[in-house]
Amino acid sequence: MQVTVSVVVPAFNEEACLPELFRRLEAVFDAEPDYSWECWIVENGSTDNSWSLIGAQTRRDERFHGIQLSRNFRMDGGLTAGLDFVSGDACVLMTADLQDPPELIHDFLRRWEEGYENVYGVVSDRKGISRLRAFNSRMFYRLAGLLTGDLLPANASDFRLIDRRVYLAIRQMEERNRFVRGLSAWVGFRSIGVPMSRPPRYAGESKAHSLPVVGLAIRGILAHSTVPLRLITVVGFILSLSALLGVVFFSIVWFTRGVPFAGFGTLVSILFLGFGILTLMLGVLSEYLGLIYDEVKRRPNFLVREIANPIKSVPRPVEVSDSQSPLETMKVIDGSHQ
Numbered sequence: 413m414q415v416t417v418s419v420v421v422p423a424f425n426e427e428a429c430l431p432e433l434f435r436r437l438e439a440v441f442d443a444e445p446d447y448s449w450e451c452w453i454v455e456n457g458s459t460d461n462s463w464s465l466i467g468a469q470t471r472r473d474e475r476f477h478g479i480q481l482s483r484n485f486r487m488d489g490g491l492t493a494g495l496d497f498v499s500g501d502a503c504v505l506m507t508a509d510l511q512d513p514p515e516l517i518h519d520f521l522r523r524w525e526e527g528y529e530n531v532y533g534v535v536s537d538r539k540g541i542s543r544l545r546a547f548n549s550r551m552f553y554r555l556a557g558l559l560t561g562d563l564l565p566a567n568a569s570d571f572r573l574i575d576r577r578v579y580l581a582i583r584q585m586e587e588r589n590r591f592v593r594g595l596s597a598w599v600g601f602r603s604i605g606v607p608m609s610r611p612p613r614y615a616g617e618s619k620a621h622s623l624p625v626v627g628l629a630i631r632g633i634l635a636h637s638t639v640p641l642r643l644i645t646v647v648g649f650i651l652s653l654s655a656l657l658g659v660v661f662f663s664i665v666w667f668t669r670g671v672p673f674a675g676f677g678t679l680v681s682i683l684f685l686g687f688g689i690l691t692l693m694l695g696v697l698s699e700y701l702g703l704i705y706d707e708v709k710r711r712p713n714f715l716v717r718e719i720a721n722p723i724k725s726v727p728r729p730v731e732v733s734d735s736q737s738p739l740e741t742m743k744v745i746d747g748s749h750q
Contacts, residue, residue, distance in 0.1 A: 417444075417521070417573075418500030419451040422490025423508035427461040428615035434469050434476070436514040441475060444521065449475045450723065452494045453508070457484030463718075470721035478720030485714045488590040491570070493714040495579050495592075499723065504573045505592070509613045512571035519606050520573035529575035530596060534605035535567045568593060568605065577601060590713055644691065644698050651688030659685070 419437065423430065430453075441449040455463045455478060466478040479493055491505055502524055506512040516533060523531040570593050574582075581599040582592070597603075 414446070414448045415502075416448040416450060416500040418498035418503040419449070419517075420454065420491060420494030420498060420503060420505050421451065421508050422454045422456050422487055422494065423458065423462055423466070424456040424484055424490070425458045425460045425462060426508040427458075427465055429509050429613075430462060430465045430469075432615075433508055433510060433514070434473075436510070438473065440514050440517050443518070447521070450498070450500060451476045452497050453478050454490040454494045455480045456486075456490040457481055467720045474721065476721065477723065478718075479716060480718040480720070482715040482717045487570070488592050489714045491592045492590055493716065495583060497723075498579065501576050502573055503576070503579050506571045511610050511613055512569065513608070513611065516571070516606065516608055517573070523604055523606060524573055524575065527602060528604045529601040530572065530578050530599075530603035531574075532572035532596070532603065532605055533569040533608040535569055535610050536607045568597070569608070569610075571608070572596065575601065588709065588711060588713065644694060648688055648691035648694070651691055652685065653688075655685035655688045 421433070426433075437451060441447075441451075453466045453469070453476065455466055463478070463480050466476075466480075470476045470478050477497070479497060481490065481493060485493070487507075494505075495503065504517055504520065506514070512533065520531045574596060578596065578599055578601050581601075582595050585595055
């Protein structure tokens with residue numbers, strides 16, 4: 413039985429990169445004849461010629477498939493859409509701008525063959541980015557590590573190979589505020605990082621502008637940490653304690669030196685105390701609101717407009733708790749593993 417590896421590539425206005433992406437992916441597929449390949453290109457609400465190029469590629473090479481979303485659902489929405497369609501024994505997640513070198517898939521496969529179930533790229537060098545982007549990346553990983561208990565490995569990329577067990581586990585999580593990189597880390601399994609140098613964008617314009625990237629980082633951290641909510645409660649407690657100490661202090665001052673005007677200390681203390689208690693109550697409410705807010709709307713993470721070269725066969729059901737991986741099964745069948 414030949415093992416299938418799926419590839420998911422979200423693409424948003426990437427018509428300048430897609431031909432080269434297809435060429436390099438084909439070379440990777442051809443260089444790994446022991447595996448069967450399926451590649452899902454997720455057209456993520458593009459306004460250029462991306463969908464036409466994807467359609468032409470699916471007609472030329474049956475290993476390629478296309479998903480056109482109804483609008484742009486951001487990077488994580490595109491990854492989520494692709495993961496819902498794949499049927500491989502492992503899945504590679506990557507970007508379409510070729511800053512994730514397709515040739516690194518060979519190294520990912522070798523680690524997967526060693527038994528690792530979550531093989532991710534660790535960016536050791538970022539080329540062609542501004543100092544502000546580099547600073548933002550460093551700050552994101554520091555804050556993410558601090559607020560999530562080091563859940564997210566430093567400099568870990570979305571570019572990764574995940575075992576079928578891993579992506580089936582991610583599929584089960586239907587939360588609306590998606591951060592696939594964080595979900596891949598949260599599910600656990602046997603993981604390893606592979607160092608990679610991130611080259612400059614192959615062609616076209618970068619969509620990773622500072623403000624959207626900062627917004628994505630904030631959402632990603634908040635989706636995997638309740639520490640900011642707890643800080644609200646801590647601030648409320650500190651203000652309440654300050655108000656209590658203020659009452660004591662101004663009472664002493666009133667008895668020893670007098671006050672600028674009658675009721676001065678009382679007004680200041682009441683203001684501190686009122687704001688402290690109010691913030692404390694808001695903190696408690698925020699603990700609950702933070703847990704339910706993203707779920708109550710229950711909007712889909714993506715909407716599909718069209719599919720190019722759909723897979724007609726229904727993938728075999730596999731549970732997350734399978735005791736033997738597809739790779740191990742293949743080794744038993746071909747006689748390479750006793």
